[in-house]
Amino acid sequence: MTSLPLTLTINGHRHELEVDPRVTLLDLLRERLELTGTKKGCDRGQCGACTVLVDGKRINSCLALAVSHDGAKVLTIEGVSHGEDLHPVQAAFIAHDGFQCGFCTPGQIMSTLGLIAEAQAGDDPERIREGMSGNLCRCAAYGGIVEAVLEAQEQLAKADRRTAA
Amino acid sequence: MKNFDYIRPTTIPDALAAAAEPGSAYLAGGTNLLDLMKGGVTSPDRVVDISRLPELNRIERLADGGLRIGALVRNADLAHDPEFARSYPAVAEALLSGASAQLRNAATVGGNLLQRTRCSYFYDTASACNKREPGAGCDALGGENRLHAVLGWSDACIATHPSDFCVPLVALDAVVEIEGKKGRRHVTLEEFHRLPGQTPQRENGLEPGDLIVGVRLPAEAASFSANARYLKVRERTSYAFAVVSAAAALVVEGGKIRQARLALGGVAAKPWRARSAEAVLLGADADETSFVRAADAALADASPSGDNAFKIELTRRIVVRALMSALAGTPGRLPALPASPFSSIPGVRHDA
Numbered sequence: 001m002t003s004l005p006l007t008l009t010i011n012g013h014r015h016e017l018e019v020d021p022r023v024t025l026l027d028l029l030r031e032r033l034e035l036t037g038t039k040k041g042c043d044r045g046q047c048g049a050c051t052v053l054v055d056g057k058r059i060n061s062c063l064a065l066a067v068s069h070d071g072a073k074v075l076t077i078e079g080v081s082h083g084e085d086l087h088p089v090q091a092a093f094i095a096h097d098g099f100q101c102g103f104c105t106p107g108q109i110m111s112t113l114g115l116i117a118e119a120q121a122g123d124d125p126e127r128i129r130e131g132m133s134g135n136l137c138r139c140a141a142y143g144g145i146v147e148a149v150l151e152a153q154e155q156l157a158k159a160d161r162r163t164a165a
Numbered sequence: 166m167k168n169f170d171y172i173r174p175t176t177i178p179d180a181l182a183a184a185a186e187p188g189s190a191y192l193a194g195g196t197n198l199l200d201l202m203k204g205g206v207t208s209p210d211r212v213v214d215i216s217r218l219p220e221l222n223r224i225e226r227l228a229d230g231g232l233r234i235g236a237l238v239r240n241a242d243l244a245h246d247p248e249f250a251r252s253y254p255a256v257a258e259a260l261l262s263g264a265s266a267q268l269r270n271a272a273t274v275g276g277n278l279l280q281r282t283r284c285s286y287f288y289d290t291a292s293a294c295n296k297r298e299p300g301a302g303c304d305a306l307g308g309e310n311r312l313h314a315v316l317g318w319s320d321a322c323i324a325t326h327p328s329d330f331c332v333p334l335v336a337l338d339a340v341v342e343i344e345g346k347k348g349r350r351h352v353t354l355e356e357f358h359r360l361p362g363q364t365p366q367r368e369n370g371l372e373p374g375d376l377i378v379g380v381r382l383p384a385e386a387a388s389f390s391a392n393a394r395y396l397k398v399r400e401r402t403s404y405a406f407a408v409v410s411a412a413a414a415l416v417v418e419g420g421k422i423r424q425a426r427l428a429l430g431g432v433a434a435k436p437w438r439a440r441s442a443e444a445v446l447l448g449a450d451a452d453e454t455s456f457v458r459a460a461d462a463a464l465a466d467a468s469p470s471g472d473n474a475f476k477i478e479l480t481r482r483i484v485v486r487a488l489m490s491a492l493a494g495t496p497g498r499l500p501a502l503p504a505s506p507f508s509s510i511p512g513v514r515h516d517a
Contacts, residue, residue, distance in 0.1 A: 004171060021171035021212070024199070044200050045268060057241075057270045063199045064271070067171055068192060068214050114266065120245065126501035133403035134265020 004067050010035070011079025019066050026050045026061035029076060037077035037106045041136075048135035051107040051114070052076050058114025060134075077106035080113070088155040089113060089148070098148035100139035111135045112149050116156060123150055166202050170211040174218070177344055177376065183213045185346070185374045191215050193237055194271040196264070197280045205290050206281075206297060221275075221378055224249060230384030233342075236275030236377045240330070241266065243274065253386060254495045255333040255393035255412050262397050262504035263329040265404050275377035278331060278341065278357070279369070282324035282434070283406055285309065295321045296365040310471030312408060315480070316464075317433040322365030323470035324434055326358060329504070331436035333395050333412035336428035337386035342379040345372055351381070358435030365434070389414035389426060394490040396483055397430070397504040407431035409480045410504070413487035417451045427463060427488070432480055439463035442484070451492055453485065460484035 003018040010033065019028060026043070029035040029052070041049030043062045050061040053075040080087045089112050092098070099105040111132055121127035128149050129142070137145065174180040184191060188210035192198055195216075201207040215221070221237040224246055232252070234243060243249055244260035264272065286292040286304045293302035305313055305323050313323040331354065339354040358369050371377070397410035410430035416423045425446035429437040442463035449455040460481040467477045486506060500508040 002170070021169065022166045044203065045196060048265065048267060051267055058267050059271045060196070060267045063196050063268075065171075065192070065195060065199065065212075065214075068173075068195065068216055070173075111267065114270075118241075118245075118266070124501060130403050130502055131266055134267045 006067055006070050008066075008069065008072060008074055010074045011076060017066075021065065021067050023066045024062055025052070025054070025064040025066045025069060025074070028066040029061065029074075035076050035078050038110075039103055039106055041104070041107075046136075047104070047107075048111060049104050049107040051110040051135065053110060053114060056117060058111050075110070075113075077109060080109065087113075088159070089116075089152040092148040092152035092155065093145070096144045096147040096151060097141065098144040099137070099141050104135060104137045104139075108132070108135045108137065108145055112152060115149065116153050123153065125150065167205075167208040167210075169209050171214065172211060173214040177218060177221075177378065180213055180215050180218060180376060181344060181346065181374055183211070184376070186211060187373070189213055189374070191376060193273040193276045194239070196268050196272045197276060201281060201288075204288055206288055215376065227381070227384075230387070232382045232386075234274050234380045234382070236273060236342075236379050238274050240264070240269040240272045240274070240277065244269070250499075252390050253333070253337065253382065253393070254390060254499075255395045255414060255491075256330065256337070256382075258499055258503045259329040259333050259395040259397075259410075259412065261499060262395065262410075274330075274380055277328055278354070278377060278380070279371075280327060281368075283327045284313065284324035287324060296324060296361075296368075299364070299366045306471065308471070311473045311475075312431075313470050313473055314433050315467045315469055315473060315476050316429070316437055317360040317435070318470045319361045319363065319365070321363050322361035322434065324361070324365070325431050326433065326435050327406045327431075328436060329395065329397060329407060329410060329430060331358075332410055332428045332430035333393070333414070334380065334382075335436040335438050336412045336414055336426040337389070338383050339386075340381040340383070341377055342381060343371065343375050344378045345375040349378070354380070354436070355438050361434050368434070388416060388424070391495055392417060392491045393495055394487055395504045396487040396490060396506055398479060398483055398506055402502060402505065402507070409476055409483055411480070411483045411487035413484070413491040415446075415451065415488070415491045417492065420451055422446045422449050422451050422455065425459075427459065427484065429463065429480060429484070432467070432476065439484075441465065446488075453489060456485045456488040456492075459488065 039049035041047035045063040121131045190209035221235040225233045250257035292304040393414040399405035414426040427439040442459040445459045
């Protein structure tokens with residue numbers, strides 16, 4: 001079995017690894033690095049549970065070969081909070097009941113971070129629903145999810161304005 | 166997943182040399198290839214990762230007024246490029262109606278052209294499929310085939326091409342740039358994809374080892390920017406492949422159609438340029454009567470390949486609606502649900 005060298009910066013920590021080329025970014029996170037917050041739902045790019053940010057952009061980590069992302073910066077759900085302080089997106093999901101069983105939630109939150117950074121949806125609930133359509137929620141907490149995205153976006157914009165002032 | 170050698174070349178010639186070995190597959194975004202490899206539908210011996218080749222991730226304006234899109238430009242980056250979206254709005258709309266935001270961040274221009282059919286018998290390795298295994302037969306014929314082809318199909322294969330992006334591209338005379346053993350060549354997108362005939366495994370004009378390096382849009386493609394739309398019927402509101410779709414682009418002067426482009430998606434093994442419909446439209450009054458005649462011409466040769474006769478009438482209606490939407494004018498901002506027939510369009514009947 002050939003192993004290939006791979007360097008990734010995950011949640012700010014640099015990892016120098018040797019991996020089988022078949023290993024997906026998702027399996028690397030979960031099985032090798034014990035970062036099991038990123039979930040494996042369909043493993044085929046159909047559900048969004050495995051969403052992470054790679055170099056700031058949301059992707060399905062199940063459809064990414066780890067070796068192909070050598071040198072990348074990866075953000076997973078484990079790297080989102082500031083210590084014990086929840087990130088505004090996490091807090092908003094709790095405040096608005098943006099989940100029930102919680103399995104899709106890490107993917108929903110990572111996707112929300114991606115969506116807000118893309119800045120295409122604004123505060124239009126319909127555009128947010130469309131922008132979040134790659135994350136399925138079998139409990140159908142969609143109403144709460146859209147409210148959480150709106151709230152988190154507003155909180156982050158306020159924080160930005162405070163920083164700028 | 167079967168074991169494979171992984172190679173990451175740093176130049177195009179090195180990539181071509183690496184992929185010259187039989188059993189090689191190029192990897193770019195991986196959104197389709199990895200899915201196929203996990204399902205055992207494709208089992209390459211060697212994966213040639215082209216995702217970092219320089220010079221293939223640029224959008225360049227050409228001296229002749231055309232545009233060159235590098236093969237590695239990501240779907241989302243292209244759709245959200247303001248100048249691109251202004252000049253080719255139907256292409257941006259098609260891109261944003263496809264897949265999900267996560268997939269669009271990874272999927273590339275070249276990979277979109279090469280994505281495989283979503284026919285479930287192609288994906289199910291226990292089923293007979295002439296595309297996956299030439300000569301095996303086709304379980305889609307006589308199977309669950311309500312979403313299969315109504316144009317250009319054969320008794321060997323009734324699969325459809327799943328791309329949204331390719332539909333407006335073929336309408337706008339896009340050209341595929343291919344780098345191969347004998348150098349670079351240009352093939353129109355219309356000629357690039359093939360109909361199945363008796364060789365459904367031959368899906369396009371690529372030879373082994375050939376690499377798509379870019380897609381060009383001719384200068385004329387931007388002349389439709391004021392009246393261009395893509396409409397797509399899906400079985401759910403978002404994040405689904407087309408049941409049927411249509412790209413329509415018009416140039417209208419004094420109520421007459423001066424130029425017309427029409428292409429259909431989800432109906433054939435290739436993005437379907439409806440030239441007979443364009444001929445009907447040219448010089449005609451820009452109104453619903455002309456559009457209905459054009460739709461009839463576009464579907465004149467259609468026939469069901471199974472339980473999918475409804476797609477013929479559905480396509481006819483979506484053609485009329487796409488043309489009416491194009492006539493109404495490209496919206497200043499894409500609707501919240503790109504390409505959705507559920508977005509209301511002033512002056513357009515909901516059932517047309």
